[in-house]
Amino acid sequence: xxxxxxxxxxxxxxxxxxxxxxxxxxxxxxxxxxxxxxxxxxxxxxxxxxxxxxxxxxxxxxxxxxxxxxxxxxxxxxxxxxxxxxxxxxxxxxxxxxxxxxxxxxxxxxxxxxxxxxxxxxxxxxxxxxxxxxxxxxxxxxxxxxxxxxxxxxxxxxxxxxxxxxxxxxxxxxxxxxxxxxxxxxxxxxxxxxxxxxxxxxxxxxxxxxxxxxxxxxxxxxxxxxxxxxxxxxxxxxxxxxxxxxxxxxxxxxxxxxxxxxxxxxxxxxxxxxxxxxxxxxxxxxxxxxxxxxxxxxxxxxxxxxxxxxxxxxxxxxxxxxxxxxxxxxxxxxxxxxxxxxxxxxxxxxxxxxx
Ligand code: DP6
Numbered sequence: 001x002x003x004x005x006x007x008x009x010x011x012x013x014x015x016x017x018x019x020x021x022x023x024x025x026x027x028x029x030x031x032x033x034x035x036x037x038x039x040x041x042x043x044x045x046x047x048x049x050x051x052x053x054x055x056x057x058x059x060x061x062x063x064x065x066x067x068x069x070x071x072x073x074x075x076x077x078x079x080x081x082x083x084x085x086x087x088x089x090x091x092x093x094x095x096x097x098x099x100x101x102x103x104x105x106x107x108x109x110x111x112x113x114x115x116x117x118x119x120x121x122x123x124x125x126x127x128x129x130x131x132x133x134x135x136x137x138x139x140x141x142x143x144x145x146x147x148x149x150x151x152x153x154x155x156x157x158x159x160x161x162x163x164x165x166x167x168x169x170x171x172x173x174x175x176x177x178x179x180x181x182x183x184x185x186x187x188x189x190x191x192x193x194x195x196x197x198x199x200x201x202x203x204x205x206x207x208x209x210x211x212x213x214x215x216x217x218x219x220x221x222x223x224x225x226x227x228x229x230x231x232x233x234x235x236x237x238x239x240x241x242x243x244x245x246x247x248x249x250x251x252x253x254x255x256x257x258x259x260x261x262x263x264x265x266x267x268x269x270x271x272x273x274x275x276x277x278x279x280x281x282x283x284x285x286x287x288x289x290x291x292x293x294x295x296x297x298x299x300x301x302x303x304x305x306x307x308x309x310x311x312x313x314x315x316x317x318x319x320x321x322x323x324x325x326x327x328x329x330x331x332x333x334x335x336x337x338x339x340x341x342x343x344x345x346x347x348x349x350x351x352x353x354x355x
Contacts, residue, residue, distance in 0.1 A: 007103050008054040009138035013130035015047040015116065016040065016162045016169065017198065017312045019257040019304060020237045021264040023212075024220045024230060029077070030179040031158045034220065035234040037171045038187060038241050039162045040314070042198055047116045049127040053135035055106040065110040067128070074110075081155040082133055083108065090140035100141075108136065125212075129156030130163035150184035159212075166190050168245045170238070193248050199324050201311040201331070203281045210275050212307045215268065222272040233263050250316055254302030257314060258289075261304040279309040281334055288330045289313060292323055301327075 016039035024034035063083060065072040074080070090104035110132060133153040137144055150161035150171075161183065162169040167190035174182035190196075210218075219226050237260050244252035268275040278286075282305055289303045301323040302314045315323035 004056065004058050005101075006054055006056040006058065007101070007106075007139055008052060009135055010050065010052040011131055011135045011138055012048045012050045013127045013134060013163045014166065015042045015127045016159065017042060017304060018159065018162070018260075018306065019253070019314075020234060020241050020260050021306070022158050022171065023216050023264055023267065024226060025158070025216060027177070027179070028217065030182075031078075031154050031156075032179050032182050033158055033171070033173045034230045036173040036238050037159075037162070037234075038238065038245075039159070039169050039171075040196070040198065041163065041166045041169060041190065042200075047127070047200070049112055049114050049131040051110060051112040051128075051131035051135040053132070053139045054109045054111075055103050055139065056109075057106055059107040059109050061107055063108040063110075065112070065132075067112045068114060078129075078156045079132075082129065082152055083136070085152045085155070086133065086136045086140060086142070089137075089142050089144065093140070093142065104140065110135070125157035126159040126163045129153050129160035132156065133160070134164065147183050147185055151180065151182070154179070154182060154184075167192065170242070187242055188245050193245065195317040197315050197317055197320065197324075199313040199315070199327060201281075201285055201313065201327070203279065203285075203309040203311065210277075210307070215271070215275050215307060218273075218275070219267055219271040223267050223270040225270040226267045229263055229267050234260075237263075251299045254293075254299035254314065257302040257304050265305065277307050277309060278305055281331065282309040282311055284331060284334060285311040285313070285327065288327050291330075292326055296322060 018037050018039040020036070020038040022033050022035070022037040026032050026034050063074045065074045065079065072079075074083070087104045094100050094102050094104055112128060112131060114128065130153050133149050133156065137149055137152075146164040150164050153164060154161035154171075158171070162171050164184060165186050168187040169184050170187050171184045172182065174180070176182070237256050240252065240256045241260075243249070244256060265278060268277060286303055289301045292301045293299050296319075300315060300319045304312050304314070313323065313327060
């Protein structure tokens with residue numbers, strides 16, 4: 001048994017924004033998806049979760065989790081699944097090396113801070129669970145790769161498995177019932193396409209109306225369009241997107257990104273009762289991007305929306321003025337529009353600029 005020491009590790013995990021969307025679970029308990037997905041990881045300096053995991057025999061016997069200073073329930077199945085998996089890996093290490101302190105059964109104290117709105121369609125659960133899993137894995141000194149940890153983070157929140165990597169990341173849906181092959185892998189590091197930029201339009205920082213978890217369950221149960229999306233549309237977009245990223249072909253990347261976002265929001269509208277995540281400002285942003293591309297005579301900007309009205313617009317650095325400048329100018333003054341600008345550079349991850 002370990003003594004009275006406090007063991008501690010801290011880490012950060014970035015937000016990722018899917019360009020081929022995860023929407024639908026074939027196994028809600030293990031968070032196994034109905035289709036594969038691809039995301040781009042954003043800069044850690046602006047959009048990230050910072051998490052410290054600690055354990056000690058001095059702590060009260062219950063595991064605790066503070067998010068942005070408010071106590072969270074740790075008894076939920078998702079958090080419990082992550083704790084259980086990580087504890088069991090640590091306990092296997094302790095069994096194989098008697099010199100290691102026995103800390104796997106000590107109460108955990110987790111403290112997390114997000115520097116962006118929680119649950120407003122900015123993938124907070126992705127960064128949150130990725131940081132939680134990596135902080136505990138570091139605390140337990142597990143020799144696990146990001147792909148191995150992605151199997152655990154996925155059980156916290158599906159999209160979290162992609163936040164264990166920087167750059168361009170695919171979550172392969174896998175085929176096994178136990179989820180052992182439903183994992184995240186790197187498609188390309190951020191350094192492969194260093195001119196890629198993202199503009200984040202914080203249209204609303206309020207919590208979203210229908211959570212991703214329940215929204216996708218209702219879609220799977222009621223939308224006929226959904227099956228075609230999962231079986232035909234997404235597999236096509238997956239291979240086109242991988243090709244576009246590998247070839248650094250922005251026109252192709254942009255076209256698939258926008259068509260994917262449209263396809264995802266179409267199955268949301270085809271859900272019964274329908275789910276609407278986009279608002280008037282989101283739709284205005286789509287029109288602005290269309291005008292920018294029309295004026296340029298090619299695709300130089302691409303929008304995408306998750307389960308909320310906030311837009312992410314991808315573009316290449318050389319088009320900063322033609323995209324970021326124009327979007328801001330066109331949308332400023334619209335009702336419900338919040339302006340927030342972030343610009344940063346972060347090694348290993350995509351430069352993000354939020355307006
Ligand atoms: C629209 O990962 O939040 O952002 O697995 O239930 O936690 P759970 O869902 P979550 O869903 C993300 C949905 C999305 C698309 C995506 O990120 O791929």
